Amino acid sequence: MAFGSLARSAARSLIGGLSAAAAWSAAAALTALWPDRPESDWAYTSDFAVICGALAVALALAAFAGVRFAVLQRLQRLSPWLLALALFLAAWEAVTAKLGMLPLPFFPPPQAIVEVVIDDWERLAAGIFASARLLASGYFLGAAAGFAIGVAIGWSRLAGYWIHPVLRFIGPLPATAWLPLAFFVFPSSFSASIFLIALATGFPVTVLTWSGVAGVSSTYYDVARTLGANQRFLVLKVAIPAAMPHVFVGLFMGLGNSFAVLVVAEMLGVKAGLGWYLQWAQGWAAYANMYAALLIMAFLCSGLITLLFRLRDRLLAWQRGLVRW
Amino acid sequence: MVAVPTPTESADPENGDLARGTTLTIHDLSHHFQLHGQPLRVLDRISFRVGRGEFVALLGPSGCGKSTLLRLVAGLDFPSTGSLLTDGKPVEGPNPSRVVVFQDPTLYPWRTVWGNVALGPEARGLLHTHRERIKDALRLVGLEGFANAYPHQLSGGMSQRAALARALVNDPMLLILDEPLGQLDSLTRITMQSELVSLWQRAGFTALLVTHDVEEALFLAGRVIVLSERPAHIKAEILNALPYPRHRGDPHLVELRHEVFSHLGLDANW
Numbered sequence: 037m038a039f040g041s042l043a044r045s046a047a048r049s050l051i052g053g054l055s056a057a058a059a060w061s062a063a064a065a066l067t068a069l070w071p072d073r074p075e076s077d078w079a080y081t082s083d084f085a086v087i088c089g090a091l092a093v094a095l096a097l098a099a100f101a102g103v104r105f106a107v108l109q110r111l112q113r114l115s116p117w118l119l120a121l122a123l124f125l126a127a128w129e130a131v132t133a134k135l136g137m138l139p140l141p142f143f144p145p146p147q148a149i150v151e152v153v154i155d156d157w158e159r160l161a162a163g164i165f166a167s168a169r170l171l172a173s174g175y176f177l178g179a180a181a182g183f184a185i186g187v188a189i190g191w192s193r194l195a196g197y198w199i200h201p202v203l204r205f206i207g208p209l210p211a212t213a214w215l216p217l218a219f220f221v222f223p224s225s226f227s228a229s230i231f232l233i234a235l236a237t238g239f240p241v242t243v244l245t246w247s248g249v250a251g252v253s254s255t256y257y258d259v260a261r262t263l264g265a266n267q268r269f270l271v272l273k274v275a276i277p278a279a280m281p282h283v284f285v286g287l288f289m290g291l292g293n294s295f296a297v298l299v300v301a302e303m304l305g306v307k308a309g310l311g312w313y314l315q316w317a318q319g320w321a322a323y324a325n326m327y328a329a330l331l332i333m334a335f336l337c338s339g340l341i342t343l344l345f346r347l348r349d350r351l352l353a354w355q356r357g358l359v360r361w
Numbered sequence: 362m363v364a365v366p367t368p369t370e371s372a373d374p375e376n377g378d379l380a381r382g383t384t385l386t387i388h389d390l391s392h393h394f395q396l397h398g399q400p401l402r403v404l405d406r407i408s409f410r411v412g413r414g415e416f417v418a419l420l421g422p423s424g425c426g427k428s429t430l431l432r433l434v435a436g437l438d439f440p441s442t443g444s445l446l447t448d449g450k451p452v453e454g455p456n457p458s459r460v461v462v463f464q465d466p467t468l469y470p471w472r473t474v475w476g477n478v479a480l481g482p483e484a485r486g487l488l489h490t491h492r493e494r495i496k497d498a499l500r501l502v503g504l505e506g507f508a509n510a511y512p513h514q515l516s517g518g519m520s521q522r523a524a525l526a527r528a529l530v531n532d533p534m535l536l537i538l539d540e541p542l543g544q545l546d547s548l549t550r551i552t553m554q555s556e557l558v559s560l561w562q563r564a565g566f567t568a569l570l571v572t573h574d575v576e577e578a579l580f581l582a583g584r585v586i587v588l589s590e591r592p593a594h595i596k597a598e599i600l601n602a603l604p605y606p607r608h609r610g611d612p613h614l615v616e617l618r619h620e621v622f623s624h625l626g627l628d629a630n631w
Contacts, residue, residue, distance in 0.1 A: 255467045262435050263481035263531060264457035273483070277471045354471045354511045 045112075046103050052115030053099025059122035060092035066126050066134075067147070073136045080154065081133065084147035088125070141323050148324035149331070156325060160313065160332065167298060167309035168336075170226065174233025175294045179287055182238035186245025186286070190279070191271055203242060211236035211297050219305050229301035236297040237290035241283070248282025249275045281355060284348045291344060295337050310336075382567030383447045383458065383534040385411040385434065390443030392429060393592075402592035403429050406443070409586055409595065416561055416568040418578035420621065421588030427571040428464075430593070431539050434569060435461045447535060457481055460533040462541040466520035468512040474523050475499070475508040481531040491530070498530040501560070518549035529560065536561075538570040542577065551609075554580055558605055575621050579614050580607055587624045597624040 068085035072078055095118065102108035125146055131137045133145035153160070188195040189203070211232045222228035252275050260274050302311025310333050317325035392404040403426040411417045419427050432438045433445060436455040445452040447459065460481070468477045478498055482491035499505045502522040512520060521541060528536060538557075542550045558581060561568050572578050578585045579601055587597040599620060603613055
């Protein structure tokens with residue numbers, strides 16, 4: 037019985053892997069054998085075909101190896117997605133480069149994006165680096181300040197009295213509304229953007245840290261107090277750990293906000309980064325560059341959120357039923 | 362054993378025996394809360410004394426103010442009038458020599474069982490010298506195999522044991538028990554009652570138990586103080602000199618139970 041189910045899962049993994057490989061070879065064949073429309077001059081058609089073909093070979097190998105190595109059978113979960121992705125790329129290739137059904141330059145074929153990544157990688161890499169530097173500076177500043185302010189408001193009545201009205205008044209204002217002011221108050225557009233990103237990150241972090249600290253059950257404090265805890269212990273070892281689930285919701289929301297402000301700040305002020313690249317590409321009607329930058333941004337933003345959730349899962353392993361990402 | 366005194370610690374100037382608990386003297390204690398701007402009287406001129414190493418139960422209907430009285434003894438709140446003395450000194454705030462075991466285990470969910478038991482030593486900066494004690498406390502309550510478990514992985518009985526270990530690791534002189542077994546199933550409860558007695562006998566602390574379970578009060582305590590409905594005042598004090606270990610079916614306990622029920626106005630059922 038156990039052997040039967042094992043063999044069955046191996047067979048299913050093999051079939052799934054091979055059908056994904058077949059779909060990618062089909063995409064490769066379609067790209068390579070069906071000539072592009074006569075008037076077009078896509079330089080990387082064969083490269084795109086080679087990439088699809090290489091992926092097909094890799095998938096087939098993984099599928100066969102999966103019969104021996106159970107670890108690789110986990111790839112089976114991905115098979116349907118990989119298959120769908122290959123079909124999507126093949127369809128995209130067909131309606132753009134092969135049939136020319138979609139208007140140019142707005143809808144370039146996949147090989148145009150490959151071309152951008154290969155030919156313009158230096159500029160893209162510089163953009164990624166600039167964006168990452170700006171985002172990291174602003175996000176960490178905002179998160180740290182938001183956390184500290186949130187704990188202060190949640191803990192101290194005096195801090196709450198003075199900071200809460202300011203927070204209520206200024207917090208809901210979108211950080212981008214400060215843009216014109218920030219760009220002439222700050223010495224450089226870079227520092228202005230850091231301020232804006234920090235602001236956008238800080239507000240949700242502050243509010244959620246505060247509500248987390250304020251919501252800590254008073255019996256937790258009673259327990260610690262009867263065991264001889266001082267104020268410092270109550271803040272650091274009771275209030276903050278108990279508030280961490282809320283803090284992470286704030287960090288998550290702040291991260292989303294910071295992406296939005298980053299792109300706007302780069303488009304309007306900082307002449308560097310992926311946001312600026314997007315704007316620049318659009319100005320030159322270089323839509324393939326824009327799609328490439330968008331794809332990269334999607335990967336990076338999603339990657340950062342994943343990273344944050346991983347960190348949370350590690351730190352909050354004591355919680356049950358965490359939201360999966 | 363975690364709570365067994367070392368010779369230097371047990372120095373009791375009066376009799377030098379194993380009893381290392383504190384005395385508790387409550388004199389003419391009244392307390393009220395402000396509820397919607399109106400004073401709500403909770404405790405009404407309560408006076409009693411608990412001797413060193415004694416096990417006293419406070420019994421009363423729910424909502425009568427028993428838990429409030431315990432919070433005052435623990436130093437978490439201050440009485441409106443009257444005085445509370447432990448070993449002749451007024452209670453001026455929480456102190457690790459008077460540890461409370463609450464109705465809920467209130468373990469910190471972000472700490473392992475070990476981390477929860479280590480709370481008291483850690484709060485007082487004694488963690489490095491108390492590692493062995495923490496281990497002993499866990500062994501004492503039978504949780505040595507669960508040191509690394511998180512509270513959500515424990516059953517109700519295990520959680521309450523962990524809470525007990527968290528209290529005992531501090532070598533309390535007065536253990537304040539606020540219906541600590543109230544939320545357990547009846548089987549676990551009976552087991553824990555016996556364990557509580559043997560812990561108390563071995564460690565020699567003074568114990569003050571709040572409960573609304575008559576049998577529990579009589580099974581555990583040497584003296585049962587019956588409180589009235591709110592505002593609570595003392596209706597009766599029942600001495601229970603039955604030696605430990607006690608048997609639940611002991612005819613003397615049945616007799617005492619009848620007496621307690623009559624004080625609570627429930628003797629018609631018996």
